[in-house]
Amino acid sequence: MTNKEALLKLEHFCAYQERCHDEVVNKLYSLKMTPDEIDAIVVQLIESNFLNESRFACSFARGKHRIKHWGRIRITNELKMRHISPFNITLALKEISSEEYETTFEQLSEKCWNGLQEKNILKKRKKFCDYMLRRGYESFLVYDKVTVLEKEFN
Incomplete structure (x- = not known):
C-alpha cells in the first residue's frame, strides 16, 4: 500500500469517529506500514486536523x-x-459538569439498588458497591449512597 492510499484510508478512519494516536498507529501497523511511513502519515493527519488528542x-x-x-x-x-x-x-x-455527574450517579445507583433481588442485606450491599465501583465512581460517593439506601430499605 502506498503512503497516499494509506493516508486516504486513515483520513476516512479518523473522519468516521474520533481516534487517539494509538488507534491510528495500530491501524497503520496492520496495513504493514514502516515506522517512518507511520510517523509521516500521523504528522499529516494532525496537520490536517483529522487527528486531535x-x-x-x-x-x-x-x-x-x-x-x-x-x-x-x-x-x-x-x-x-x-x-x-x-x-x-x-x-x-471538565466536559462533565458536576450537576450532570451527580444526577447520573443518583439515577444509576437507584436503578441498581432497586434492581438487585438479593434478600441478604450484606450481599446486596456488596453487589451494589462492586457494581458502582466497577463503573468508576468514587468510593466515598458509593459508600455514602449505600448507607442512605440501607436506611430506606430498613
Whole structure:
C-alpha cells in the first residue's frame, strides 16, 4: 500500500469517529506500514486536523459518561490506557459538569439498588458497591449512597 492510499484510508478512519494516536498507529501497523511511513502519515493527519488528542479525550469522556454512565475513575483509567496525556485527561473530565455527574450517579445507583433481588442485606450491599465501583465512581460517593439506601430499605 502506498503512503497516499494509506493516508486516504486513515483520513476516512479518523473522519468516521474520533481516534487517539494509538488507534491510528495500530491501524497503520496492520496495513504493514514502516515506522517512518507511520510517523509521516500521523504528522499529516494532525496537520490536517483529522487527528486531535484533546478532541478525542473530550469526546470520549462525554460519550462514556452520557451513554455508558461511567464515573470519573473509569474514564481516567481508560484514557490512561490509551496513552492520553494528563493535561488532556483533566481537560476531558471538565466536559462533565458536576450537576450532570451527580444526577447520573443518583439515577444509576437507584436503578441498581432497586434492581438487585438479593434478600441478604450484606450481599446486596456488596453487589451494589462492586457494581458502582466497577463503573468508576468514587468510593466515598458509593459508600455514602449505600448507607442512605440501607436506611430506606430498613
